Amino acid sequence: MARSATPTTTEERFADLTPRSRELWARATRSLPGGNSRTTIFQEPYPVYFERGEGCRVVDADGVERIDFINNYTSLVLGHCHPRVVEAVQRQTARLASAAGPNALEVDLAERLKERLPSIELVRFANSGTEATMQAIRAARAFTGRTTIAVFAGAYHGTHDYASAIPASPGAAGGAGIPAGVADSLVVAPYNDTEATLAALEAHLEDLAAIVVEPVLGAGGVIPAERQFLRSLRSLADETGALLVFDEVIAFRIGYHGAQGRYGITPDLTTLGKIIGGGLPVGAFGGREDVLALFDPRRAGALSHGGTFNANPLTMAAGLATLDELTPEALDRLEALTIELRTKLEELFAAAGIPACVTQAGSLFNVHFTERPIRTHADVLAGDRELQRQLHLALLGDGILFTPRGMGCLSVPMTEDDVDAFVGAAQRALGTLG
Secondary structure, X not given: OOOOOOOOOHHHHHHHHOHHHHHHHHHHOOOOHHHOXXXXXXXXXXXXXXXXEEEOEEEEOOOOEEEEOOHHHHOOOOOEOOHHHHHHHHHHXXXXXXXXXXXXXXXXXXXXXXXXXXXXXEEEEEOOHHHHXXXXXXXXXXXXXXXXXXXXXXXXXXXXXXXXXXXXOOOOOOOOOOOHHHHHOEEEEOOOOHHHHHHHHHHHHHHEEEEEEOOEEOOOOOEEOOHHHHHHHHHHHHHHOOEEEEEOOOHHHHOOOHHHHHHOOOOOEEEEXXXXXXXXXXXXXXXXXXXXXXXOOOOOOOOOOOOOOOOOHHHHHHHXXXXXXXXXXXXXXXXXXXXXXXHHHHHHHHXXXXXXXXXXXXXXXXXXXXOOOOOOHHHHHOOOHHHHHHHHHHHHOOOEEOOOOOEEEOOOOOOHHHHHHHHHHHHHHHOOOO
């Protein structure tokens, strides 16, 4: 397909750069519903198809190279094809990819997670963050003998029924196709609002099994929890006998000891995913020994938890290689670079007279086009979502891979030059937005 000589809009520029992606997507719609197998990566007018990556850069099906500020939605903290990860996976592939039995690497990674997260006394591996949160909820209900689960508007805990039933705001409907019993057992409260949370849960305290919370509301806008809010949840769980569950599938990357280490708050259970798999499918849930003991197959009536590829050697090898690289110094450098990006973007928007702010936690950030402070997901929803989408498309046309909802993250290979490239592309995009 011939490229237009002078594309005049962000949409035209995007179409001009991605004819092969458009062809692949059209072909995909004939075999896959909507052309994909992962709803969260669909974008209008069609997604970009990628072929290879190295460091902090990816190359799409049309040969266009971009700096990757998505990193597979935060999971590639070392960027693409890090040499140590590649070597670890290649070595393990030549030895054993999977088998109907455990492997020493599973023990190694479990011990590594316990060292970083002292709240984890025992841990089990799964294949996704979705599975991890699903099993944590299952464990909490079995351990307490209760049914009610407290969650927060705008949270993302995967795509099982309990997670999909969470609405964007309190009182709104959750996702389609959710069994009535699931929705009835959820209480949805506003994030970062202790008083409203206590009021929402007042009638459910005797049946409260778990309070599930992201210490940083990731997909909901990269909103850091206020310390007192998390403390109030810890106190409420202690008072009622419910379990406090930290979903750190995304937030674990903000510090060597995760978000719980940064906040100084100990959850009963923690769910993990993303970076602990080194780019391969992974999930994990762990915490108090008395709760995780429910899964011990040596005990009568144990909870069964299968999975053909749970703790498979390839993922364990990739995860260990990744965590080896994530020293406190590496994470501190990554956070400093992200703060620099946030500061430069806020200065850019202010100079242009565009109402905007950037939320940030560790190496995570989110651009919001709004004047109001971002404390809850409702604040996020009040922003200009169309402007976010236009920024996304403009950046795609200028060498930057970024999400339509304004969420981004940095990876270890990035430098100040990459930060400046993002800011420069955003500056050029401002003339086309609005």
